[in-house]
Amino acid sequence: MHEVSIAESLIRILEEEMRPFGDAKLEGIKVRVGELSGVIADALYFAFEVCSRGTVADGAQLxxxxxxxxxxxxxxxxxxxxxxxxxxxxxxGTPDIEILSGRELEIDHLEIDDGS
Ligand SMILES: [Zn+2]
Known part of the structure; x- marks a missing residue:
């Protein structure tokens, strides 16, 4: 299940991103996942929940x-x-095509509660 390694690398990125915010809490994270990326959304939700425990992403809504x-x-x-x-x-029916979208696997934005 490669969603686990994707969740782990997402969390590593989140730890980097959250460092400058000190004690701010990560409320949510939105990711964009293309249909061709091979990621199963349900599996990623589950993997993220399990892997985020005890990290900066603990409790954050994916x-x-x-x-x-x-x-x-x-x-x-x-x-x-x-x-x-x-x-x-x-x-x-030609395979001579360009793929315009569907390969995305990226963080769209974060919701951070810094108390202000
Ligand atoms: Zn054609």
Whole structure:
């Protein structure tokens, strides 16, 4: 289950990010996860909850925004919704496409309560 290692690396980033805030509390974290990243949102929620215990992220609310996969066909010159796992153009069937979105795995923003 690679969601555990993703949760662990998220928490490492959060510990770095929270250092300048001293005693401020991390209330929430929002991450963007692309459909093609291979991350299962439910598994990541669970892994984050378990891994965050006793860290700066303990008690923080995780929000996951799932980003749909989109592609661009080099023949049709059109954008389309990618159907996983068939990474081809749905109009002409070519695999000659660009992946526009769906590979995201990043922190969107943090909610920090610094008491003010
Ligand atoms: Zn096409």
């Amino acid at each position: 929000e996951i925004e799932e980003i749909p996969a989109k592609g661009f066909c080099n023949f049709c010159k059109k954008e389309f919704r990618l159907e996983v796992p068939f990474l081809v153009c749905p109009m002409c």
